[in-house]
Amino acid sequence: MTAYVALLRAVNVGGTGKLPMADLRAMAKACGFANVSTFIASGNVLFDSDMNEAGVKAALEAQLADYAGKRVPVLVRNADEIRAIIAADPFPDAHKSRHLVYFYDTPQQDDLIAGCRDVNGERLALGTRELYVDYGDGIRFTRLKIPGSVDCTGRSINSVRRMAELFTPT
Numbered sequence: 001m002t003a004y005v006a007l008l009r010a011v012n013v014g015g016t017g018k019l020p021m022a023d024l025r026a027m028a029k030a031c032g033f034a035n036v037s038t039f040i041a042s043g044n045v046l047f048d049s050d051m052n053e054a055g056v057k058a059a060l061e062a063q064l065a066d067y068a069g070k071r072v073p074v075l076v077r078n079a080d081e082i083r084a085i086i087a088a089d090p091f092p093d094a095h096k097s098r099h100l101v102y103f104y105d106t107p108q109q110d111d112l113i114a115g116c117r118d119v120n121g122e123r124l125a126l127g128t129r130e131l132y133v134d135y136g137d138g139i140r141f142t143r144l145k146i147p148g149s150v151d152c153t154g155r156s157i158n159s160v161r162r163m164a165e166l167f168t169p170t
Contacts, residue, residue: 001034001048003079003167006060007103008043008072009153019043019067027063031056039163044155046166053078057105075103075153079167081128086164089157090125094134099157102131102146118143 006028008019021038024045028036033047033056049056053076064072077085091099106129113124113131122144123134131152135142146152155163 001050003048004056005077005082005163006045007075007153007155027067028060030063031059039166040159044163046163075105082160082164085127085130086161088127090132091123091134096158097156098135098138100133100154101157101160102152102154104129104152112147115147117145
């Protein structure tokens with residue numbers, strides 16, 4: 001079995017996109033995933049599965065579409081990928097609450113960073129299928145616009161580190 005984390009886009013505990021984590025755990029179990037747990041109420045579910053990444057994504061997105069009545073994008077990484085994201089962090093000196101990792105399904109081209117608008121002190125770097133952003137003075141002051149941001153979901157580096165710790169050591 002492979003240990004995975006599924007990161008849901010546009011999910012929270014209140015308002016638009018409301019999804020109780022108990023319901024998310026139930027959906028993951030209905031997909032046949034084992035050792036299911038959630039991490040903070042922003043759509044992070046950790047589990048084990050014999051499926052490949054594409055199968056995991058399809059199964060969970062189908063459950064979520066039935067639940068929400070619309071497509072809920074899911075980005076999937078295995079435990080080794082999450083650990084590699086942390087190891088490759090280009091901004092280890094960044095303030096942890098102002099440092100985000102944006103997850104994409106596919107590798108992004110260098111022109112993603114060139115296409116960003118209103119960059120004002122933020123540092124940006126591409127990972128394998130991620131975009132690292134150090135917001136410097138803070139996210140609430142930024143005007144940064146990332147092209148294609150509807151195709152990704154972001155998590156703070158603190159959350160990514162914590163999820164890595166939640167995986168069973170290999």
